[in-house]
Amino acid sequence: MNKYKEHIEIDSRGYYGEFGGAYIPEMLYGNIEEIRKKYVQLWNDEAFKKEFDQLLKDYVGRPSPLFLAERLSERYQTNIYLKREDLNHTGSHKINNTIGQILLAKKLNKKRIIAETGAGQHGVATATVCALMGLECIVYMGAVDIERQAPNVSRMKMLGAEVRPALSGSKTLKDATNEAIRDWINNPLDTHYIIGSVVGPHPYPDMVAKFQSVISEEIQVQLAEKTGNKNPDAIIACVGGGSNAAGAFYHYLNEQEVRLIAVEAAGLGVDSGESAATSKLGSKGVIHGSKTLLMQTTDGQIIEPYSISAGLDYPGIGPLHAHIISSGRAEAYSVTDEEALKAAVLATRLEGIIPALETAHAFAALEKIKFEKNEVVVLNVSGRGDKDLANYIKYLESYE
Amino acid sequence: MNRIKELFKRKQEDVLNIYFTAGYPNLDSTQKILKNLSKLDVDIVEIGMPYSDPLADGPTIQASGQKALKNGMKLDLLFDQISEARQLSDLPMIMMGYFNQVMQYGEEQFFTKAKDSGVDGFILPDMPLHVYEQEFKTLFEDLDLGISFLISPQTDTERIFKIDELCRGFIYMVSSASITGAKKGISEQQINYFKRIKDLKLKTPRLIGFGISNHETFSKACEYASGAVIGSAFIKALDKENSLEDNIINFISSIRNDKIVSI
Ligand SMILES: Cc1ncc(COP(=O)(O)O)c(C=O)c1O
Numbered sequence: 001m002n003k004y005k006e007h008i009e010i011d012s013r014g015y016y017g018e019f020g021g022a023y024i025p026e027m028l029y030g031n032i033e034e035i036r037k038k039y040v041q042l043w044n045d046e047a048f049k050k051e052f053d054q055l056l057k058d059y060v061g062r063p064s065p066l067f068l069a070e071r072l073s074e075r076y077q078t079n080i081y082l083k084r085e086d087l088n089h090t091g092s093h094k095i096n097n098t099i100g101q102i103l104l105a106k107k108l109n110k111k112r113i114i115a116e117t118g119a120g121q122h123g124v125a126t127a128t129v130c131a132l133m134g135l136e137c138i139v140y141m142g143a144v145d146i147e148r149q150a151p152n153v154s155r156m157k158m159l160g161a162e163v164r165p166a167l168s169g170s171k172t173l174k175d176a177t178n179e180a181i182r183d184w185i186n187n188p189l190d191t192h193y194i195i196g197s198v199v200g201p202h203p204y205p206d207m208v209a210k211f212q213s214v215i216s217e218e219i220q221v222q223l224a225e226k227t228g229n230k231n232p233d234a235i236i237a238c239v240g241g242g243s244n245a246a247g248a249f250y251h252y253l254n255e256q257e258v259r260l261i262a263v264e265a266a267g268l269g270v271d272s273g274e275s276a277a278t279s280k281l282g283s284k285g286v287i288h289g290s291k292t293l294l295m296q297t298t299d300g301q302i303i304e305p306y307s308i309s310a311g312l313d314y315p316g317i318g319p320l321h322a323h324i325i326s327s328g329r330a331e332a333y334s335v336t337d338e339e340a341l342k343a344a345v346l347a348t349r350l351e352g353i354i355p356a357l358e359t360a361h362a363f364a365a366l367e368k369i370k371f372e373k374n375e376v377v378v379l380n381v382s383g384r385g386d387k388d389l390a391n392y393i394k395y396l397e398s399y400e
Numbered sequence: 401m402n403r404i405k406e407l408f409k410r411k412q413e414d415v416l417n418i419y420f421t422a423g424y425p426n427l428d429s430t431q432k433i434l435k436n437l438s439k440l441d442v443d444i445v446e447i448g449m450p451y452s453d454p455l456a457d458g459p460t461i462q463a464s465g466q467k468a469l470k471n472g473m474k475l476d477l478l479f480d481q482i483s484e485a486r487q488l489s490d491l492p493m494i495m496m497g498y499f500n501q502v503m504q505y506g507e508e509q510f511f512t513k514a515k516d517s518g519v520d521g522f523i524l525p526d527m528p529l530h531v532y533e534q535e536f537k538t539l540f541e542d543l544d545l546g547i548s549f550l551i552s553p554q555t556d557t558e559r560i561f562k563i564d565e566l567c568r569g570f571i572y573m574v575s576s577a578s579i580t581g582a583k584k585g586i587s588e589q590q591i592n593y594f595k596r597i598k599d600l601k602l603k604t605p606r607l608i609g610f611g612i613s614n615h616e617t618f619s620k621a622c623e624y625a626s627g628a629v630i631g632s633a634f635i636k637a638l639d640k641e642n643s644l645e646d647n648i649i650n651f652i653s654s655i656r657n658d659k660i661v662s663i
Contacts, residue, residue, distance in 0.1 A: 013530065023499055025456040025525040027577060030554035168462065174453070181455050188554055188577045286500040286526065287453070299474050300504030301452040 014202020015291075017327065019319035022201035023286045027185045031193075034108060036203045042104060043210055055099050056214060059132070060089045062096075064215075066222035066378070071350040078371035081232070082353070083219055083380045085244060092356065092383030093212060093244040094125035098194055100211030102129040105192035112136045112191040116180040118145055118173035118240065119311030119358060120152025121383050122196030127161035137161040140179040142172040145310040151387045170304035173240070173314045177288050197241025198318035201289030205246075205318050212247025219378055220251055233375040234259035237382065238362040239332075240311045242318035244382035253324070259331065262321060263365045265307035266334035276305035277334040278317045279325045287316040293326070308337035308391065309357040311383075335364040341395045343367070344385060348392075356383035357391060403492040403520045404546040404569035407443055408605045408626065415627025416618070416655065417444040417607055418634050419496065421464035422481065423473030424450070425638060430481040433638075436648045438489035441656050444607075446523065446629060449478060449497030456525045458581025460632035475505055479517040486518030494546065494569075496523040499531075511539060521546025521569045529566060540568060548572045548607075553593045557600065564602040571606045573597060573625060581632045583611035586620045594624035618655050630655065 014020045014036075022032055042048040056062040064084045073080045085093035098115075105113060113135050117123030123139040130137035139156055143165040146153050156163050166175040177199075184193045198205040198212075216235075224230040235252060237245035239262045252258040267275040275281060282293035287302060294316040295303040307313040317325075324330040335343075340357060343364035348354045355363060359382045371377055385392065407415070418437055422430045430447070437445050450465035450473050457465070482493065495514055502510045502524060514522070522545065529549065532540075540547055546569030551560055553576060563571060576583070576590055597606065608621040609629030621628035637651035638644065 021528065021531075023526045023528060023531075026550035026555060027456065027552045027574060027579075029552075029559075030556070168466075169452070178453055178455060182458075182579050185456065186578050283504075285503055286498070288455075289526070296500070296504065298504060300498075300501040301469065302500075 010202065010206050014206065016320050016323035019290070019292050019322040020202055020205060021291050022289055023291060024201045024289045025185065027188065028201070031184065031188050032201055032203070035104070035207070038108060039104060039203055039207045042107065048103065052100055052103060056096065060095050060099065061087065062214065063218040063222070064088055066219060066226065068226065069351050072347065072366070075350065076366050076371065077373055079376045080366070081223065081226070081376065081378045082351070083215060083248065083378055085215065086353065086355065086359070086381045086384035090121070090125045090128050091386065092121040092125065093215065093247060094122040094196060095128065096214055096247065097196065097208050097211040097243060098122070098125040098129045101192070101194040102133050102135070105135070105194070106133060108192060110190060110192035112138070112187065113194055114138045114140070114180050114183050114191055115194045115196060116140045116173065116176040117196060118142070118176065118313060119309065119356065120145065120149040120156065120387060121311065121356070123161070123163070124152050124155045124159070126194050126196070127156045127159035130161065131159045138183070139163050140166050140176040140183070142166045142170070142176045144171040145173065145176070149310050149387050170306070172305070172310065174302065174305070181288065197243040198246045198320055199241040199288055199290060199316060205290065205320055208243050209246040209250060209320060212243050213250035215244070215247035215380065216249060216251040219248065223376070223378070227376055229376070231255050231258050232378045234261055234371065235378045235380065236261045236263060236362050236365050237380040238263045238312060238358050239317055239321060240314050240358060241316070242321040244380050246318065246320055248378070248380040249330070253329070260324065260329065261365060261369065262325060262330050262332045263361045264332060264334045265309050265312035265340070265361055266336045267306040267308070269336055270334050274306040276307040276313050276315065278315060279321070279332040280334055282316070290319050292316055292319045292322040309340065309361065311356070311358040312361060333365045333368055335361040339364040339367065341392070344392060345396065353381065354385035354392070355381055356385050357388045359383055360385070402544045402546055402569070403490065404444065404494070407492050408570065411443065412605060412626050414622050415443045415607060416441065417446055417609070417627060417629040418442050419446040419448060419629055419631030420634060420638070421448040421450055421461060421468050422478050423468030423471050424464040424635070425467065427471040427473060429644065430478065431485045432644055433648065434485035434491070434493070435488060436645055437652070438491040440649065440652045442491070442652060443627065444492045444494060446494045446496050446631070447478070447482065449475065449495060449501055451498045451501060454498060456579055458579045458632060460635050461580050464635050475501065479513055482519060483517040492520045493518060494521045494523060494548070495519050499524050499527045507536065508539065511536065511543065511545060515543045515545055521548060523548045523572055525550055529562065532566065537566070550574050551597070553577055560597070560600060560602070564604050567604045570626065571602065571604045572629070573606045573608045575608050575610045575612065575621070578610055580610050583613070586617055591624070598624050615655055615657070
């Protein structure tokens with residue numbers, strides 16, 4: 001069936017429809033080519049798959065549970081299942097991708113690993129696999145994010161990584177990514193860049209989506225066991241760059257009856273000028289080596305985004321999401337800071353699960369979409385909220 | 401004939417290409433810098449279009465771009481400034497920037513407008529070869545515009561020949577695996593790379609850029625290529641205490657003969 005292909009199969013140059021490709025300076029061409037040639041080969045290699053799956057099982061703790069959230073279901077009068085990526089080692093979905101990429105880096109004989117991070121979850125996941133494999137690790141993080149996600153900075157340091165502040169622009173995820181790319185240009189031979197989302201030049205978006213696709217692979221099996229049908233009516237995931245959403249959507253992209261719901265951060269409001277709702281505010285352009293949707297001025301200058309959630313505070317989205325949202329395959333919702341905070345408290349009090357601020361945006365979408373009583377909804381709990389406790393407590397105190 | 405082509409017909413060595421960021425240090429510095437450079441012993445100017453997220457650039461060019469954007473630099477204004485400077489000068493002028501800026505302007509409008517303003521060629525480091533080939537090659541031939549692609553120490557020979565085929569004007573040879581910015585000197589390893597490329601006997605002239613900052617590195621680069629590009633070091637020189645004009649004169653003479661030491 002080629003409908004499947006239509007949505008997730010990139011063409012030979014890495015385009016999903018008109019989005020994707022590799023818009024990179026020549027200095028990175030060799031590195032990107034090296035990865036492009038290797039990743040498909042590895043993905044189809046039994047020995048590699050076995051090593052990857054084994055680590056996901058024994059080290060990450062997969063499969064992550066699929067949990068029927070009865071009290072949330074009661075509240076929203078539908079059937080809500082939570083995919084517990086927050087229970088993975090290191091506390092988010094990010095580790096799925098870093099396990100895959102560290103194995104790739106080893107095959108490519110790289111000695112030094114760099115990464116960007118927003119919320120710090122990808123930074124922690126990268127520092128973790130570097131500790132596991134004994135590789136040097138440098139994580140670029142916006143100075144603002146270092147401040148607002150301090151617990152993860154400490155974790156990275158404990159894991160032996162060097163955290164380098166990005167001081168340009170709005171000092172957040174976009175700027176950390178710029179610095180990581182510049183580092184890679186300066187160190188092309190010994191260094192592998194572990195990008196943390198389905199962004200960046202081809203083949204990163206496809207490679208990261210493949211490493212994250214284990215999420216929907218498991219949902220299919222778990223849901224069939226629990227409901228007799230591997231397909232839910234809808235899947236909800238938050239989107240920063242889009243990696244947890246890509247993983248949760250992956251095996252459903254061609255199942256047209258499954259609604260794919262991507263939730264973006266609206267910050268102070270989509271039209272407030274302080275937002276990161278890229279699919280609403282963005283237009284076609286190039287960011288971090290990929291042709292996609294991004295927030296920019298008419299002169300092509302990238303607009304500094306804003307969200308309370310460091311992991312969603314990014315002015316672009318991955319090309320897969322740009323494609324499935326603009327073609328109508330996926331629906332995009334946006335959620336403000338305030339709505340996310342409220343949803344985080346609700347999820348915590350109803351289910352005893354403290355979600356990451358990023359994930360809280362996905363929970364908040366439940367307020368905006370009316371599901372039928374007999375429908376089955378899967379919500380991807382991309383990460384846990386320990387790193388966000390300071391924000392949550394402040395929010396709770398403001399209401400006491 | 402295209403002014404870049406004409407230049408290389410005339411001159412195959414010691415070609416000095418100066419990069420500066422449009423709208424830096426002040427919004428109207430663009431015309432002043434162009435005017436001054438055309439009176440001096442400079443062969444090509446490369447006009448940087450300030451960009452919010454210049455991935456291939458080091459701190460000096462990043463900072464100058466930020467300042468220029470703060471000053472209010474916009475593409476339409478830049479085209480006006482270039483047109484104005486073009487009235488007074490026959491110096492080959494190249495625009496350097498990032499592909500997103502061109503995309504937002506509308507690629508065809510951008511290239512046509514630039515041509516009408518007197519621009520002779522482009523360097524767009526993140527524009528893929530296949531995008532140029534499929535979408536713009538014919539337009540460039542029709543408008544007789546130059547295009548320079550980069551090669552780096554990691555570019556393989558097959559690809560270098562392809563780039564040699566596609567470039568119009570000159571090849572931009574990146575001196576080492578790095579972003580822009582002045583470095584200490586030129587290493588043995590870099591010389592070996594320069595020699596390797598020289599021995600390929602490419603048909604397009606080469607200019608070496610990134611890390612060329614003074615008379616010594618400029619002369620060294622000129623031994624292995626038709627000339628070199630100086631960017632960050634020039635921008636830094638603009639910040640010195642003297643008048644803009646004096647800073648420019650001092651810098652260019654320091655590059656050309658090293659007699660006047662920059663103050
Ligand atoms: C817990 C969590 N969820 C979601 C995200 C957003 O990233 P992505 O859209 O790639 O899943 C992040 C990023 O930092 C995160 O830490």
